[in-house]
Amino acid sequence: MIAVVDYRAGNLTSVKKALDHLHADAIVTEEPAVVAQADKIILPGVGHFSSTSILEETGLRAAILHRIQEGVPFLGICVGMQWMFESSTEAPGIQGLGLFLGACGSFAASVKSPHVGWNSLACQDGSRLLRGIPSDSFVYFTHSYSAPVVKATVARCEYGGEFSAAVEQDNLFGVQFHPEKSGPIGLKLLENFCGL
Amino acid sequence: MLTKRIIACLDVNAGRVVKGVQFQQLRDAGDPAELAAAHSQAGADEVVLLDISATHEKRTTLVDTVRRTARQLFIPFTVGGGIGSLDDATAVFDAGADKISINSAALADPSLITRIADRYGSQAVMVAIDAKRMNGEARFEAYVRGGRTPTGRDVVVWAREAEERGAGEILLTSMDRDGTGAGFDCELTRACSEALRIPVIASGGGGDMQSFVEVFQQGEADAALAASIFHFGLHRLSDLKQDLQSAGIPVRWPC
Secondary structure: OEEEEOOOOOOOHHHHHHHHHOOOOEEEEOOHHHHOOOOEEEEOOOOOHHHHHHHHHOOHHHHHHHHHHOOOOEEEEOHHHHOOOOEEOOOOOOOOOOOOOOEEEEOOOOOOOOEEEEEEOEEOOOOOOOOOOOOOOEEEEEEOEEOOOOOOEEEEEEOOOEEEEEEEEOOEEEEOOOHHHOHHHHHHHHHHHHOO | OOOOEEEEEEEEEOOEEOOOOOOOOOOOOOOHHHHHHHHHHHOOOEEEEEEOOHHHHOOOOOHHHHHHHHHOOOOOEEEEOOOOOHHHHHHHHHOOOOEEEEOHHHHHOOHHHHHHHHHHOHHHEEEEEEEEEOOOOOOEEEEEOOOOEEEEEEHHHHHHHHHHHOOOEEEEEEOOOOOOOOOOOHHHHHHHHHHOOOOEEEEOOOOOHHHHHHHHHOOOOOEEEEOHHHHOOHHHHHHHHHHHHHOOOOOOOOO
16 A cells, blocks of 8 residues: 655645556545555655654654655655755755755746756666666656755756756655656556555 | 747636637546646646636636646646635645736735745746737737736836736737737737846747747847647747747757
């Protein structure tokens, strides 16, 4: 069972709909006890980095971290991926999970913000999440902050500078773009995650 | 590289797409769900569903239509027309919309922008502005209620306020060009695009390929709304993207 974590940040309908389309056994939950039973965890998220503070208050953060340590595959989407880093300048007081080093930041003043639309990926070979997805594929982004390129980066994207479009390390996965809104490429990525 | 978006717009009245042309590959040319899926396959980057009957009949967008349309659509999906409250927006989001578009209600109560953005994020809030030229000058006034009522508000000033209040995108329609196929109003589009940091979607007047090249190059639009239902056959939508690519406009092609 895949737990899609609901922390009242935005709209989870699209993620659930895409998983239903793939016939994945997924449930939307805000219960730490359900997360504790999950075979896989997806943390979607749109909106503000500070909305992740509710994960701390509800005990979801501890439940997610515990399952991650037990080796369960975890996929963070958009703000869900940013939360896997240490922090974000969007909400300086809020701590991320710190699974990847570095802070998320805003875009260069030379480009419009938010970064909205279809942009291309520069993929690295060997990613399990991106298996079958060619480099230069277009995916849909909508965000005002982004994560730096780190050792775990498996896809980079260029918008007023390079940022991490996808990260992957052991059972940890994150994507800044929205696979549920990225057409067949995005569905392929979700299918890869479901098949881990 | 971030690409310029071509957004397909479906005008819906009582759950049926209007202004439609017959597409042989579809069983039902007026069904929003089938048309949205067909546009996605033909290369549309997003789909907007506008309930055109909603504002003047004071009727909310048919949630069932949204649900059916969203089910098989895996590209961004915006719903507008008759959304006048946070509850209206919630019903449409719950049915599967990714963004909502608000127009008259935002001008009547600009705090609605902020309330929806606080709950669903700015990326989910598109503010639509119907703009009309004032006395042929390069100044534009915002109209509401389907373009029937002038507001006295300067379009660029209102667009800036909408951005400050939390709008994620501006859907900017030139009433002077809408339905003419004479080309987008590049002056209007550029005035807004230069004044804002959020993306501007140009609408009204799209016709031949050259009109799209102009609105992206001279109008500095981030996206263009193509009323492809009546200006393009579905095959023409993919032709348009290939032509734009040949003209040096970055587009998502092949999809």
